[in-house]
Amino acid sequence: SSRRRKIVAGNWKMNKTVPEALALVRELRGAVTSVGDVVEVVVAPTYLALQAVHVALEGAPLQLAAQNCHWESSGAFTGEVSAPMLAELGCAYVIVGHSERRQLFGETDETVNKKAKAVLAAKMTPILCVGETLAEREANRTLEVVERQVRGGLEGFEAKDVAGFVLAYEPVWAIGTGRNATSAQAQEVHAAIRALVGRLYGEQTAAQVRIQYGGSVKPDNAAELLGQPDVDGALVGGASLKVGDFAAIIQAAR
Numbered sequence: 001s002s003r004r005r006k007i008v009a010g011n012w013k014m015n016k017t018v019p020e021a022l023a024l025v026r027e028l029r030g031a032v033t034s035v036g037d038v039v040e041v042v043v044a045p046t047y048l049a050l051q052a053v054h055v056a057l058e059g060a061p062l063q064l065a066a067q068n069c070h071w072e073s074s075g076a077f078t079g080e081v082s083a084p085m086l087a088e089l090g091c092a093y094v095i096v097g098h099s100e101r102r103q104l105f106g107e108t109d110e111t112v113n114k115k116a117k118a119v120l121a122a123k124m125t126p127i128l129c130v131g132e133t134l135a136e137r138e139a140n141r142t143l144e145v146v147e148r149q150v151r152g153g154l155e156g157f158e159a160k161d162v163a164g165f166v167l168a169y170e171p172v173w174a175i176g177t178g179r180n181a182t183s184a185q186a187q188e189v190h191a192a193i194r195a196l197v198g199r200l201y202g203e204q205t206a207a208q209v210r211i212q213y214g215g216s217v218k219p220d221n222a223a224e225l226l227g228q229p230d231v232d233g234a235l236v237g238g239a240s241l242k243v244g245d246f247a248a249i250i251q252a253a254r
């Protein structure tokens with residue numbers, strides 16, 4: 001895992017007005033100066049705050065991500081935002097297939113795949129989220145579900161593309177619940193995802209692709225989770241809204 005640069009991303013979800021987002025990112029700038037080259041740090045504000053946050057991030061070791069996109073470049077899709085628009089705003093990453101989008105907004109492996117393709121076509125990197133529900137885990141279907149999501153999300157890509165992607169394993173039962181996966185549970189699924197990428201795209205791609213863990217990552221569990229050999233970073237929701245907590249998680253990734 002030492003060859004892969006760790007990546008810690010903050011998913012702000014539907015939080016922070018533009019002035020609040022600017023205040024948060026200004027505080028964050030001060031907190032990440034010493035780790036920027038060791039750990040890649042990413043923030044994902046709402047669409048509305050992307051432009052202002054991009055300007056506020058100028059010169060800082062912080063990357064910008066969007067939380068979603070549409071798969072078409074432009075057209076009659078009221079309320080949607082396209083990947084080229086996000087690239088033009090300075091986004092390096094786009095989160096695709098977050099479980100809230102799958103559960104609340106009807107996203108499927110097929111639409112997630114189309115979005116990931118749009119993200120790559122716009123020269124950005126997808127952060128492709130996968131993860132099982134509690135019912136699926138209790139029915140011992142975790143690996144089957146995650147495998148289906150990874151295969152579906154990555155369908156039609158080439159190995160050289162996938163090598164640069166970020167996958168995020170986010171068990172649905174751990175998101176926003178305060179109940180994180182144990183490090184052993186996370187490592188088991190991360191290793192299975194990497195093995196699957198190896199079968200689909202070859203060992204070199206599997207060794208390069210980064211796999212984040214997400215689900216109630218906090219300062220007090222981050223070091224343990226991030227210490228697992230196949231855990232290459234964290235996708236952080238709630239704790240990314242508090243600079244002290246997010247900075248502590250970034251430190252734990254070193």
Ligand code: PEP
Pocket residue numbers: 011170174175176177178214215216217235236237238239
């Ligand atoms: C997320 O939304 O991706 C997430 C992991 O949320 P939380 O850290 O709040 O569980």
